[in-house]
Amino acid sequence: MQLSITGKRWLLTIHLIFSAIMLGNMVTFLILSITAAGTENEQLVESCYQIMHVLSKSSVRASTIGTFVTGVLLSI
Numbered sequence: 001m002q003l004s005i006t007g008k009r010w011l012l013t014i015h016l017i018f019s020a021i022m023l024g025n026m027v028t029f030l031i032l033s034i035t036a037a038g039t040e041n042e043q044l045v046e047s048c049y050q051i052m053h054v055l056s057k058s059s060v061r062a063s064t065i066g067t068f069v070t071g072v073l074l075s076i
Contacts, residue, residue: 011074018066025060 003011029052036048 011070015070015074018063018070021059021063022067025055
């Protein structure tokens with residue numbers, strides 16, 4: 001499979017976007033984990049874990065799959 005230079009650039013751009021979304025998700029998870037670990041408020045802890053659950057079912061899954069697929073396509 002041969003891609004033109006423009007196609008490779010678009011694929012690389014999409015790959016970088018997915019990677020940036022994944023990095024943002026991981027930073028968000030880190031902040032929420034630190035917040036949950038450092039508080040005594042049970043509602044705040046539960047809210048942090050609920051947000052992390054929603055993120056893991058949506059944008060984390062999509063960005064992981066997108067990064068993997070575009071990475072494989074770039075390597076071919």
